[in-house]
Amino acid sequence: GGSPRMSAISAVTNYKPSNPPMNFIETPTQELFCANVFSKAEMKARLPKPVFKSVLKTIETGEKLDSSIADIVASALKDWAIEKGATHYAHVFYPLTGATAEKHDSFLTPDGEGSAIAEFSGSQLIQGEPDGSSFPSGGIRATFEARGYTIWDVTSPAYILENDNGTTLCIPTAFVSWTGEALDKKTPVLRSMQALNAQAQRILNLFGHTDGALVSSTAGPEQEYFLIDRNFFFARPDLLNAGRTLFGAKPPKGQEFDDHYFGAIPDRVLAFMLEAERELFKLGVPIKTRHNEVAPGQYEIAPLFEFANVATDHQQLIMLTLRRVAEKYGMTCLTHEKPFAGVNGSGKHVNWSMGSKTQGNLLDPGDTPHENAQFLLFCAAVIRAVHKFQGLLRAVVASASNDHRLGANEAPPAIISIFLGDQLTDVFDQIKEGGANSSIPKGTLTVGVDTLPPLPKDAGDRNRTSPFAFTGNRFEFRAVGSSMSIAGPLVAMNTIVAESLDYCATRLEEATGGDSSKLNSELQKLLTEIMTEHGTIVFNGDGYSDEWHAEAEQRGLLNLKTTADALPFLQDESVKELFSKYNVLSERELESRCEIYMEQYVNTIKVEAALTIEMSRTMIFPAAVRYQNELASTCANLKMLGYEFDTKTLDKVTSLVKALQDGVCDLEEKLAADPDGGMEGEIKFFCSDVLPAMLVVREAADELEDYVADDLWPLPTYQEMLFIK
Ligand code: ADP
Ligand code: MG
Numbered sequence: 001g002g003s004p005r006m007s008a009i010s011a012v013t014n015y016k017p018s019n020p021p022m023n024f025i026e027t028p029t030q031e032l033f034c035a036n037v038f039s040k041a042e043m044k045a046r047l048p049k050p051v052f053k054s055v056l057k058t059i060e061t062g063e064k065l066d067s068s069i070a071d072i073v074a075s076a077l078k079d080w081a082i083e084k085g086a087t088h089y090a091h092v093f094y095p096l097t098g099a100t101a102e103k104h105d106s107f108l109t110p111d112g113e114g115s116a117i118a119e120f121s122g123s124q125l126i127q128g129e130p131d132g133s134s135f136p137s138g139g140i141r142a143t144f145e146a147r148g149y150t151i152w153d154v155t156s157p158a159y160i161l162e163n164d165n166g167t168t169l170c171i172p173t174a175f176v177s178w179t180g181e182a183l184d185k186k187t188p189v190l191r192s193m194q195a196l197n198a199q200a201q202r203i204l205n206l207f208g209h210t211d212g213a214l215v216s217s218t219a220g221p222e223q224e225y226f227l228i229d230r231n232f233f234f235a236r237p238d239l240l241n242a243g244r245t246l247f248g249a250k251p252p253k254g255q256e257f258d259d260h261y262f263g264a265i266p267d268r269v270l271a272f273m274l275e276a277e278r279e280l281f282k283l284g285v286p287i288k289t290r291h292n293e294v295a296p297g298q299y300e301i302a303p304l305f306e307f308a309n310v311a312t313d314h315q316q317l318i319m320l321t322l323r324r325v326a327e328k329y330g331m332t333c334l335t336h337e338k339p340f341a342g343v344n345g346s347g348k349h350v351n352w353s354m355g356s357k358t359q360g361n362l363l364d365p366g367d368t369p370h371e372n373a374q375f376l377l378f379c380a381a382v383i384r385a386v387h388k389f390q391g392l393l394r395a396v397v398a399s400a401s402n403d404h405r406l407g408a409n410e411a412p413p414a415i416i417s418i419f420l421g422d423q424l425t426d427v428f429d430q431i432k433e434g435g436a437n438s439s440i441p442k443g444t445l446t447v448g449v450d451t452l453p454p455l456p457k458d459a460g461d462r463n464r465t466s467p468f469a470f471t472g473n474r475f476e477f478r479a480v481g482s483s484m485s486i487a488g489p490l491v492a493m494n495t496i497v498a499e500s501l502d503y504c505a506t507r508l509e510e511a512t513g514g515d516s517s518k519l520n521s522e523l524q525k526l527l528t529e530i531m532t533e534h535g536t537i538v539f540n541g542d543g544y545s546d547e548w549h550a551e552a553e554q555r556g557l558l559n560l561k562t563t564a565d566a567l568p569f570l571q572d573e574s575v576k577e578l579f580s581k582y583n584v585l586s587e588r589e590l591e592s593r594c595e596i597y598m599e600q601y602v603n604t605i606k607v608e609a610a611l612t613i614e615m616s617r618t619m620i621f622p623a624a625v626r627y628q629n630e631l632a633s634t635c636a637n638l639k640m641l642g643y644e645f646d647t648k649t650l651d652k653v654t655s656l657v658k659a660l661q662d663g664v665c666d667l668e669e670k671l672a673a674d675p676d677g678g679m680e681g682e683i684k685f686f687c688s689d690v691l692p693a694m695l696v697v698r699e700a701a702d703e704l705e706d707y708v709a710d711d712l713w714p715l716p717t718y719q720e721m722l723f724i725k
Pocket of ligand 1: 302305353361
């Protein structure tokens, strides 16, 4: 057929798999794992013992790297990479756009005599200087000081990336300005982990654990995404340029049947998943689960948890790999939070905890949490932190795309609250009353089928409506958007909990004066006080309900509905103080971030509005008037022949065409307006004026989709995109 849509449909229906099936028997998965990573094992085999020990010390204790060994590490790294076929090395960094950036350099240096030698020095490993001027700095870097440096992050392993176009050694780095200010997402993650460790040590000391084993925050992010055929993707300028559909009528068969969730995975998708997982295994990303999600065409992938900084880098690799491998299977992976209106959106549940080699998971309550004083303190510290900094937690998940998802009765509400589950809620209720003496037993789950074994029952049921849920031995932050880097949320978590632990440690150190026999009673007092002051953040009910919104207001909890409401919170005095006190972000660094995120918000909507106008004018309007013309000439012809013609359809189409045209004009005017009030005024205007104007255009267009002759309609429909596999 002629239209891009028709060619897309025929391409999709004629799809033939071209990739050979994965062979896991030839190369078992265990052997694949870390095959392309300069892992501890690889280092051990290739580095002189003292050098290896020194690197390990940096990784495992957070101690400063001995720079004199850099040359030796670099040389071993180079040899390994070249054996793996690498020709180039790249410092990989994570600019504030949320993307992953790389600067590639060849290993080869001409020797002046017609040949070249492979070189890679310690200083090339440790530091690079990409042209940073095209990455946002939010005013930190004026053009006269445009230098940006990438600095090797020893704690995140180097890896080899195999592409169709070559093989590259990738070195995870932090990206900073020449004044040492953070220009990236990684630097504050590392700083916040340091802060958390320092404060957690003080608490552990109080409990007599003085071995100093590094306390690290751990993260396990679950990634949701959509897959659609690439032919559809390229036939939709909105998907191509904005990552989401700006038009599209609701399909007659939506997700009301819920038959996709955990259903059988289609062959093409399964083949894609296997290959994506295999690639990720090679990169040392411990992928664990995969399944269908709620919406048609929606899936999830989740790795096992790792240290927060490594999990953050790996999460970026997951998104990149999903996109790359999807292409090989003729599909596009959409990580946008809301690619399809009226269909469930995608989130990224970030499971978070903290632990050390000697203490294990510090948020593990054991079977009788009421007796586990150390756990109760760490848990209460989290409760206090989330209550005190709810605005910050909301702000770090704020984006133009996540706004379409949060609070939409399928994703957590914009109100931050904590789900604790029955057992812990009961324990903390007792604490509030003065002391906890019992824990409700977890019990066993009996299924009533003799052949199925009884299972230990989780202490609390799942609550999918909570933005921040305790899930047995960790918290799950569910308000994070599917396209986001998890760095921001982790920085916030680590730092607010560090602040809380600091508060608790100071209180207990003062009250006990070093006398450990006083610890229990002082701890009891402190816990009761924390729950009295901060217990209002705990909510186990239905977060989607209207009653909760009313109740949350009564409890004095924040309800920052949109990014325009939430982002300014990054500039709140309490937040500035928090980040500078723990050396995570200076005021200037924080301000620059806030500015960049506001700019991103405005730019996202600007692009979407421009696309709305363009697609209306060049695709939807022409299709509509063609159909209108068909109807009108039919009407005229019939009249000439003396027939009656019911003009109902013609009238409707005509009025929709007018609405579309008017809407586009109005949107164009709004886009040209110059709102005052600086950056904050601008984001408010885009939120409350431009977005609604786009919706008016969309409404007319979506209704036209239900009228205009199918062969004239230019855009692949929701039905086609979501259900053709
Ligand atoms: P569900 O979909 O039921 O929430 P998944 O198994 O898909 O659970 O994901 C749970 C995630 O939580 C996994 O990434 C898992 O590794 C992670 N997780 C488990 N324990 C911890 C922990 N102590 N710290 C951080 N993340 C954890
Ligand atoms: Mg989950």
